[in-house]
Amino acid sequence: MLLTISTTYSPATDLGYLLHKHPERIQSFDLTFGQAHVFYPEARDERCTAALLLDVDAVGLTRRPHGRFGENFALAPYVSDRPYVASSFLSVAIAQVFSSALSGKSKERPQLAETAIPLEVKLSTLPCRGGEQLLRRLFEPLGYKISAERHTLDAQFPDWGESCYFTVTLQNTCRLSELLTHLYVLIPVLDDEKHYWVDEAEIEKLLKHGKNWLAAHPEQESIARRYLKHLRPLTDQALARLCDTDPQQTEETIQAQVEARINLNEVRLQTVTEVLKQCGAKRVLDLGCGEGKLLRKLLREKQFEEIVGMDVSHRALKIAQERLHYERLPERQKERLRLFQGSLNYQDKRLVGYDAAAVIEVIEHFDPPRLAAFARVLFEFAGPRTVVLTTPNIEYNVKFENLQAGTFRHKDHRFEWTRDEFHSWATRISKRFGYAAVFHPIGPMTEDVGSPTQMAVFTREDRAAERI
Ligand code: SAH
Numbered sequence: 008m009l010l011t012i013s014t015t016y017s018p019a020t021d022l023g024y025l026l027h028k029h030p031e032r033i034q035s036f037d038l039t040f041g042q043a044h045v046f047y048p049e050a051r052d053e054r055c056t057a058a059l060l061l062d063v064d065a066v067g068l069t070r071r072p073h074g075r076f077g078e079n080f081a082l083a084p085y086v087s088d089r090p091y092v093a094s095s096f097l098s099v100a101i102a103q104v105f106s107s108a109l110s111g112k113s114k115e116r117p118q119l120a121e122t123a124i125p126l127e128v129k130l131s132t133l134p135c136r137g138g139e140q141l142l143r144r145l146f147e148p149l150g151y152k153i154s155a156e157r158h159t160l161d162a163q164f165p166d167w168g169e170s171c172y173f174t175v176t177l178q179n180t181c182r183l184s185e186l187l188t189h190l191y192v193l194i195p196v197l198d199d200e201k202h203y204w205v206d207e208a209e210i211e212k213l214l215k216h217g218k219n220w221l222a223a224h225p226e227q228e229s230i231a232r233r234y235l236k237h238l239r240p241l242t243d244q245a246l247a248r249l250c251d252t253d254p255q256q257t258e259e260t261i262q263a264q265v266e267a268r269i270n271l272n273e274v275r276l277q278t279v280t281e282v283l284k285q286c287g288a289k290r291v292l293d294l295g296c297g298e299g300k301l302l303r304k305l306l307r308e309k310q311f312e313e314i315v316g317m318d319v320s321h322r323a324l325k326i327a328q329e330r331l332h333y334e335r336l337p338e339r340q341k342e343r344l345r346l347f348q349g350s351l352n353y354q355d356k357r358l359v360g361y362d363a364a365a366v367i368e369v370i371e372h373f374d375p376p377r378l379a380a381f382a383r384v385l386f387e388f389a390g391p392r393t394v395v396l397t398t399p400n401i402e403y404n405v406k407f408e409n410l411q412a413g414t415f416r417h418k419d420h421r422f423e424w425t426r427d428e429f430h431s432w433a434t435r436i437s438k439r440f441g442y443a444a445v446f447h448p449i450g451p452m453t454e455d456v457g458s459p460t461q462m463a464v465f466t467r468e469d470r471a472a473e474r475i
Contacts, residue, residue: 012057098190271460351373
């Protein structure tokens with residue numbers, strides 16, 4: 008199993024200082040499951056590559072007691088990919104062989120350890136249970152450019168189809184310690200296996216190595232679940248702590264954790280996308296767009312010629328820009344999408360003249376007087392033909408096991424409404440500004456408390472009349 012890390016930072020041989028391994032020496036390390044060797048296939052000022060070769064003792068593995076390796080290892084003495092693929096063995100090797108680099112320390116080049124430098128990683132054989140799609144969902148949000156080549160199951164028998172093994176190249180400009188923590192956590196996540204027993208200590212590892220990035224990662228739930236071997240109590244604990252320990256978390260990630268069990272966010276955004284498509288809109292606004300999840304869906308639909316995301320939070324917009332890989336979008340896509348900062352509490356000329364606006368899980372963040380200002384800003388001044396607006400249904404909160412009785416889904420929510428409260432607000436607004444409102448539940452429907460999300464679709468009267 009071979010991992011290489013290259014940089015073109017100049018002088019590139021400084022990589023040796025960051026990894027604490029001299030470019031001119033081959034070094035070997037004994038590990039409990041085999042040996043690791045570090046050497047440099049190239050060490051020039053313009054480009055330097057360090058290689059970590061992992062020699063897993065295949066025979067030794069088979070002598071270990073069964074059960075330590077999980078069910079997949081019942082056949083271990085006969086068939087095992089472990090010696091040849093990137094797995095939790097590689098994570099352990101990274102932690103032992105590159106421990107200082109992993110924690111971001113460098114005696115000789117402390118500043119460089121803090122600096123984002125161009126890095127490229129090659130993994131000779133990476134098992135991706137979940138395919139290339141999962142590989143991309145895990146690494147792209149962290150800013151990686153990915154190329155992946157899938158191996159056939161057996162070159163002699165092409166009919167057997169594709170394997171789950173890939174040769175992968177990852178490129179990013181980041182600190183070396185960030186890159187190593189990403190690999191440390193995500194390789195076993197992709198492999199969906201661990202060679203050792205997993206208990207609460209594993210949560211500490213996940214939170215330690217995921218400290219600066221996991222809380223904002225869109226796949227944090229599946230990462231935690233797979234990293235903790237699908238053990239529900241451990242996963243729940245990790246996700247709850249992740250949300251406590253990151254004061255920087257944005258609104259939607261926290262609410263998403265409460266609602267995660269039913270994957271409500273996905274259902275909600277899918278429904279909103281459908282409504283926007285159905286109403287025939289071409290130019291659409293996503294107001295309070297947050298990290299841009301809806302924008303991403305809208306971009307995929309050719310019908311939308313102009314898509315605008317607005318949010319009051321610079322931080323959310325920056326995340327949205329990164330998540331959507333705005334800088335790297337092809338020119339034509341870039342022309343369709345615009346992000347800007349603004350507040351829904353103030354009149355804004357930039358919002359005038361659109362076919363439709365989505366306001367998804369936003370109004371509950373407004374103080375009541377601001378809510379009145381918002382209604383004028385949107386329905387009176389901006390006046391899109393269609394408004395799709397969602398907000399939590401407070402009656403449903405009793406169904407969320409991980410939500411304390413009497414609390415809102417997010418601490419920044421100023422209110423959460425019952426179905427009656429939402430209906431009467433929306434009806435009042437419609438009358439006042441000349442719209443007609445239709446209501447839809449989103450998420451699993453219950454007889455007693457309705458659905459978790461409530462949606463109103465407002466259509467401007469001139470338009471509503473046209474339809475009749
Ligand atoms: N619509 C997104 C995000 C919901 S979280 C989604 O459904 O995933 C609420 C968002 O509203 C946050 O990103 C917050 O920054 C934004 N927001 C709060 N007050 C706002 C205001 N006055 N104007 C614009 N955006 C606001």
